[in-house]
Amino acid sequence: MxxxxxxxxxxxxxxxxxxxxxxxxxxxxxxERFNSKLRQAFGSTPxxxxxxxxxxxxxxxxxxxxxxxxxxxxxxxxMHTYATKHDLDRFGAGVPRAxxxxxxxxxxxxxxxxxxGPRMKRVYDQMPEPKFVVSMGSCTISGGPFQEGYNVIKxxxxxxxxxxxxxxxxxxxxxxxxxxxxxxxxxxxxxxAPVTVKxxxxxxxxxxxxxxxxxxxxxxxxxxxxxxxYNWAESP
Amino acid sequence: xxxxxxxxxxxxxxxxxxxxxxxELAGLLGEHVIDREQHENATAFVVRPDxxxxxxxxxxxxxxxxxxxxxxxxxxxxxxxxxxxLKKYKDPTQELSVVVPTPSDAPLSQSATGVYDTANWHExxxxxxxxxxxDDHPDLRRILLPETWQGHPLGLDYNQxxxxxxxLREHANPVEERTQVPGDSDTMFVNIGxxxxxxxxxxxxxxxxxxxxxxxxxxxxxxxxRCEEQMCQQSTYRHQIMPYPDRWDYISAxxxxxxAYARTAEEMADIEVPEYAQVLxxxxxxxxxxxxxxxxxxxxxxxxxxxxxxxxxxxxxDREKVQNLLEDLTGQRLMFNYLRLGGTAWDLPEPRDxxxxxxxxxxxxxxxxxxxxxxxxxxxELFQMRVMDTGILPPEEAKSYGCTGPVARASGIDxxxxxxxxxxxxxxxDWNVITDDGCDNFSRALVRLEEMRExxxxxxxxxxxxxDWPEDEREIxxxxxxxxxxxxxxxxxxxxxxxxxxxxxxIRSDGTDKPARFKIRSPAFCNLQSLExxxxxxxxxxxxxxxxxxxxxxxxxxx
Ligand code: SF4
Numbered sequence: 001m002x003x004x005x006x007x008x009x010x011x012x013x014x015x016x017x018x019x020x021x022x023x024x025x026x027x028x029x030x031x032e033r034f035n036s037k038l039r040q041a042f043g044s045t046p047x048x049x050x051x052x053x054x055x056x057x058x059x060x061x062x063x064x065x066x067x068x069x070x071x072x073x074x075x076x077x078x079m080h081t082y083a084t085k086h087d088l089d090r091f092g093a094g095v096p097r098a099x100x101x102x103x104x105x106x107x108x109x110x111x112x113x114x115x116x117g118p119r120m121k122r123v124y125d126q127m128p129e130p131k132f133v134v135s136m137g138s139c140t141i142s143g144g145p146f147q148e149g150y151n152v153i154k155x156x157x158x159x160x161x162x163x164x165x166x167x168x169x170x171x172x173x174x175x176x177x178x179x180x181x182x183x184x185x186x187x188x189x190x191x192x193a194p195v196t197v198k199x200x201x202x203x204x205x206x207x208x209x210x211x212x213x214x215x216x217x218x219x220x221x222x223x224x225x226x227x228x229x230y231n232w233a234e235s236p
Numbered sequence: 237x238x239x240x241x242x243x244x245x246x247x248x249x250x251x252x253x254x255x256x257x258x259x260e261l262a263g264l265l266g267e268h269v270i271d272r273e274q275h276e277n278a279t280a281f282v283v284r285p286d287x288x289x290x291x292x293x294x295x296x297x298x299x300x301x302x303x304x305x306x307x308x309x310x311x312x313x314x315x316x317x318x319x320x321x322l323k324k325y326k327d328p329t330q331e332l333s334v335v336v337p338t339p340s341d342a343p344l345s346q347s348a349t350g351v352y353d354t355a356n357w358h359e360x361x362x363x364x365x366x367x368x369x370x371d372d373h374p375d376l377r378r379i380l381l382p383e384t385w386q387g388h389p390l391g392l393d394y395n396q397x398x399x400x401x402x403x404l405r406e407h408a409n410p411v412e413e414r415t416q417v418p419g420d421s422d423t424m425f426v427n428i429g430x431x432x433x434x435x436x437x438x439x440x441x442x443x444x445x446x447x448x449x450x451x452x453x454x455x456x457x458x459x460x461x462r463c464e465e466q467m468c469q470q471s472t473y474r475h476q477i478m479p480y481p482d483r484w485d486y487i488s489a490x491x492x493x494x495x496a497y498a499r500t501a502e503e504m505a506d507i508e509v510p511e512y513a514q515v516l517x518x519x520x521x522x523x524x525x526x527x528x529x530x531x532x533x534x535x536x537x538x539x540x541x542x543x544x545x546x547x548x549x550x551x552x553x554d555r556e557k558v559q560n561l562l563e564d565l566t567g568q569r570l571m572f573n574y575l576r577l578g579g580t581a582w583d584l585p586e587p588r589d590x591x592x593x594x595x596x597x598x599x600x601x602x603x604x605x606x607x608x609x610x611x612x613x614x615x616x617e618l619f620q621m622r623v624m625d626t627g628i629l630p631p632e633e634a635k636s637y638g639c640t641g642p643v644a645r646a647s648g649i650d651x652x653x654x655x656x657x658x659x660x661x662x663x664x665x666d667w668n669v670i671t672d673d674g675c676d677n678f679s680r681a682l683v684r685l686e687e688m689r690e691x692x693x694x695x696x697x698x699x700x701x702x703x704d705w706p707e708d709e710r711e712i713x714x715x716x717x718x719x720x721x722x723x724x725x726x727x728x729x730x731x732x733x734x735x736x737x738x739x740x741x742x743i744r745s746d747g748t749d750k751p752a753r754f755k756i757r758s759p760a761f762c763n764l765q766s767l768e769x770x771x772x773x774x775x776x777x778x779x780x781x782x783x784x785x786x787x788x789x790x791x792x793x794x795x
Contacts, residue, residue: 068433069431070436070437070438071437071438071460072460072462072483072486072790072791073483073570073571073791075437076487076570077569077570079552080555080556083548083549083552083553084553084556085552085553085556100431110460111460113458113461113462114382114385115382115459115461116430116438116459119430119438119459120431123431145467145479145480146462146463146464146467148396148463148466148470149462149466150394150396150466151381151389151462151463152462152463169571170569170570170571172569
């Protein structure tokens with residue numbers, strides 16, 4: 001006999017006995033005093049007082065779908081975090097999804113360079129709301145060891161907003177687990193990153209200085225085009 | 237029948253003792269050689285930019301230089317220069333460089349693509365980063381930087397701080413309108429990557445399909461071009477460069493890469509490494525190789541079976557074991573930074589016996605695990621059906637594309653720098669080079685699995701040696717000046733056998749404590765080029781398998 005069937009039968013039996021489910025569940029030994037007035041008033045209905053969005057936040061924090069997203073060296077440690085030993089799944093965050101449309105959290109594990117920046121933005125844009133970002137490694141904070149590279153974006157925050165930064169080169173899996181736990185905590189409390197990121201797509205060259213490079217490009221590029229700026233040194 | 241030994245087949249210019257007679261080689265080329273230079277590793281012939289193809293073709297056809305290991309491009313104050321580093325697959329110690337100077341105002345040189353297929357990407361990279369143009373190159377576009385990039389960042393007059401602007405039009409959704417190849421209504425254009433689980437990182441494959449068959453595949457790389465060469469050029473020899481090699485092939489293969497730099501710089505500065513340190517290096521490097529091959533096998537299984545299944549998890553579990561050993565030794569899980577010029581950072585962890593025991597246990601454990609992997613992979617019928625006879629890479633093609641490492645060895649090319657161009661402690665130890673002539677995806681997986689067994693053997697022998705090493709002779713570091721300043725204009729190209737194949741480094745010094753040119757020859761870069769041979773005519777899933785079997789790592793491809 002299945003469990004439900006059993007439960008169902010017991011309930012039916014109890015009702016036909018004229019006994020309330022509540023009394024039945026309390027059994028004989030239970031102390032009356034544990035039964036609050038409120039509970040008596042509502043019978044045995046399990047009743048949780050909460051706001052719906054609080055409840056949703058709690059749920060979100062406990063069931064996060066990660067995006068399967070590997071960029072550079074940090075992604076090796078990220079794989080180790082998902083796999084045996086560290087097993088991120090223990091914390092309700094271990095199901096990597098290959099498609100951004102099914103993911104809630106993107107861990108950015110590595111250096112972002114000029115060619116990849118726009119692609120990452122596209123991936124991020126494809127994720128459904130609400131979405132969260134964990135940046136993993138020094139590269140995603142500032143460019144890390146490659147900060148002076150001509151081609152390297154100085155931190156992922158130039159492109160997408162970040163909730164949690166995990167420093168390290170690479171961070172140990174334990175550090176990433178800690179970061180994810182912190183993110184869950186944040187989500188449960190209904191906090192998420194303040195979107196202070198400046199828009200990286202600028203119309204008509206936006207606030208860029210009209211230096212000779214811009215002028216040269218202006219003749220080639222349609223005025224309506226979106227462009228991406230590559231001098232992070234001066235970004236505020 | 238005569239009892240005389242048959243004279244071994246000698247190429248022109250080859251001495252019976254395996255060295256090269258450069259005068260004879262110069263004689264072979266006649267007038268084409270306009271000058272000679274002496275590099276640390278080989279003699280270099282200077283040739284005119286419009287005779288490159290003739291010279292290289294002669295050297296390849298008649299003198300047996302079938303391996304174009306690397307093409308280095310650089311700019312001097314008064315000229316540009318391309319250097320073709322040639323070797324032989326049968327004996328990589330026979331080296332020859334061909335230097336092609338071109339004037340500063342018109343850097344145009346003949347392309348070598350007609351002779352070596354591998355020159356194709358090397359020359360594109362030279363054009364992209366340094367700005368030399370190659371005549372008759374089939375496809376001279378940028379390879380690492382976005383198409384709209386202005387200037388050539390490793391040229392002398394490039395301002396590395398200058399802002400760049402790239403219109404997003406270039407990065408618009410590439411699939412939107414281009415699903416059809418113009419003028420050919422039967423085929424379909426598909427983008428795979430740069431964000432795709434099967435591409436092992438950020439690789440973009442522009443694929444043309446006919447039905448389900450691959451007609452053409454064009455790997456688009458550069459999504460992880462982290463300016464490694466620039467970084468190394470602005471760091472000092474002694475300490476600052478060493479952390480970067482860890483980040484080229486980042487699949488735990490750090491020490492193997494560090495060794496490439498250590499070997500090159502040590503040879504350049506004439507540093508003699510103590511033998512004890514060489515044993516330590518050999519042991520730790522082989523641990524790295526095991527870790528790297530485990531991940532290669534694990535992700536290959538992931539590509540074939542398509543989910544985070546047992547084999548991948550097993551591989552990662554075993555990696556954790558070897559990473560623990562490496563962490564005990566170096567203090568790091570992934571970016572070891574363990575080697576120093578002239579030695580290693582520190583000795584074995586105390587208590588030594590405990591560590592030896594752990595390492596021995598691991599070495600015994602590996603063959604057991606290999607049984608398991610063989611059961612799960614190579615003797616699994618499903619796996620065999622998927623990977624046997626797909627992704628064929630014939631040996632001739634592999635040589636022309638400059639393939640090395642397990643990829644070459646799985647095509648029956650018996651080439652391993654650890655044996656053929658010995659360094660470290662390898663020639664004192666007893667181990668085998670694994671080859672297989674299947675030439676297909678299956679062989680490549682098989683070679684990697686078996687190489688792990690050999691690596692475990694090497695480690696075990698190293699432990700034996702280390703255990704018996706007298707206590708007062710444990711010298712881990714040679715005397716190295718605080719600031720290294722090699723003689724100006726010393727040029728050297730040296731390679732080691734990294735996890736993916738021949739990892740070479742070219743350094744030119746200018747008398748300061750930083751290299752004037754630092755060029756990385758990445759094995760994965762060359763191996764990836766051969767994907768088109770393997771994939772054309774195959775089905776899409778077989779192409780994915782071929783890509784997995786190449787075991788590329790984008791940090792090394794893009795550098
Ligand atoms: S932070 Fe370090 S380990 Fe991570 S991607 Fe950057 S260089 Fe690699």
